[in-house]
Amino acid sequence: MDIQGIHAVLLERFGEAVVGSQPFKAIDPWIQVAAASIVEVGTFLRDDSRLLFNHLNDLCGVDYLETDPKKQAKFGHEPHVEVVYHLTSLKLRHLLKIKVLVPRWKDDVAGQLPVVPSVSDVWSIANWHEREAYDLMGIDFSGHPNLRRILCPEDWVGHPLRKDYDFPLEYHGVRGH
Secondary structure: OHHHHHHHHHHHHHHHHHEEEOOOOOOOOOEEOHHHHHHHHHHHHHHHHOOOOOOEEEEEEEEEEEHHHHHHHHHOOOOOEEEEEEEEOOOOOOEEEEEEOOOOHHHHHHOOOEEOOOOOOOOOHHHHHHHHHHHHOOOOOEEOOOOOOOOOOOOOOOOOOOOOOOOOOOEEOOOOO
């Protein structure tokens, strides 16, 4: 089934939870799902006999923020973060990209991490991917069984892949570059 067919199946089953999509003739098509529905949609994508997306290749966070005032006018996006799920059906040999968009900060309060439900019960490998996205991008995955840093030390302050992150001049007395 092609992505247009998958989109139609998801629209029929989930309606407004399927928020949008990249044009299907684009080089990099995707389907956007509401954050609150990602677990239900993911379970359906994994279990429905027409889809069988049994493998999560990757889950990553993306920060859409332009910090350069000269470039902001041409940026074309409201600041937000995305969680991107790269899925494969090994049996049916098709690929899919699902996106969840959330505000950069929960309730627009700076420093309050945005929340996306964990899909680690749908695809167990998401456990590690979600920890990485939490650690580096500052996305809180509610319901995750062990959400803690995976690359940065536990006492690291902030999330270094956020575009507005200020790297510390030193860490535990060791000066950086």
